[in-house]
Amino acid sequence: MFAFARRNQVLLSSCLCVFLSLSILAAAANGRLRADPVGPLLLALMRPLQIGAHAVVLWVRDIADLSARLGGLASENRQLRERIQDLEAERNRLLEVEATNRRLAELLAFRSQLPSASLTASVIGSSASTWFRSLTLDKGSAHGVVRRMAVVSPAGVVGHVVAVTSRSAKVLLLTDPHSGVDVIVQRSRARGIVGGSLDNGPVMKYVKRSEDVEAGDRLITSGVDGIFPKGLLVGTVAKVRKKSFGLFQFVAVDLAVDPSNIEEVLLVPPQDAPHKEENQP
């Protein structure tokens, strides 16, 4: 018995890992996974590294932008180039400060329209997988973040919080195939669910054939999902297609917010139970 186990220890441990992950998956899916000891620890350990790596990424991006901008000045003499480099660096810094200032002012103005318990947070990481679209924020339960908080920007809806640790939070983006937000067409009040898909971007699902939807229609949150406040812009209808069969029409959506360019967001408490959510990682 022991000899068999010893001979096949790798095989047995692999099978054990498969079963363990399946049981974690089943428990998480049924909402029975109350405490996750590894996840918060991992997030806490990775947080400073993520912040550092994110800063390096931004720095490299700035350098790449700067070098691209300076590429056209190759024929200038050295003194002028140095001068231009200095000015560009200074200008870049000032532009960055100005852009940040503008963004934060917009965020502040937008925040005044939302419930008073809203929080601001910065993005410190993105999804680690092709299959899922998520962001990591620098605020967690210690700052008042809870699960199911709506994540918005002045331009529109970004997603919602799906996991929280004491110092960080994971956001499931609207572009994720597993995501969904209840919306209404502002013009005709037609209802549907906007969610992500893997190929041709976000779509509005479950729109009856009889509903009046046209390209260019603005989509706003309905407020009935208990997460997003009513009336936030989600996006505009990009394309409508009705096949000769089927119950629903196909509606492609242009989201109001491009998640890849977002740096700061606002977190709005869930609308149904504002302060009763437990902080579950």
Place this chain on the structure above:
Amino acid sequence: MKLSLLFLAVGFLLVLFQTTVFHLLPLGPIVPDLTLILCVYWGLNYPTVGAALGAFLLGYSVDVFSSPLLGLNAFAMSLVFLAVYLSSRCIWIHDSVLSAVVVFAAACVKALALLMASSLFLSSDGLWRGLLQYILLDALAATVLAPILFFFFRRGQHYVEAAAMPS
């Protein structure tokens, strides 16, 4: 043991790369799956109990950062390790090109495992559009990077093993 811990640290570093640096590359939504390459390397060249646990932990860490549900990637990575390990017991693969082919196959196994788990435990109607394209792009990105990473993993493993050997 030392090598397993070192490999695990490398794995976490790869997860960090996937969450930050790779979003700088002009690859659109595709994030090259370096953790999968490491997992395949373990299955082919370092099949130990530590490596099996490592594959599970790497998948779990990707879940912590990305998945809507804990355990999705942990399941897929454990399954990939098991599949690669079982294949390596039947076929001896040490060539870089063949290893890249194994990585491609492993990426497909991972995609199928993710699909299966998503269908079982999540609402996955948004997942089916453009699925084949995504599976292929994801697998190709991993396949292209596999020979380079295998080279570094092999060099690192030889170096640590040589350093651990009594002179």
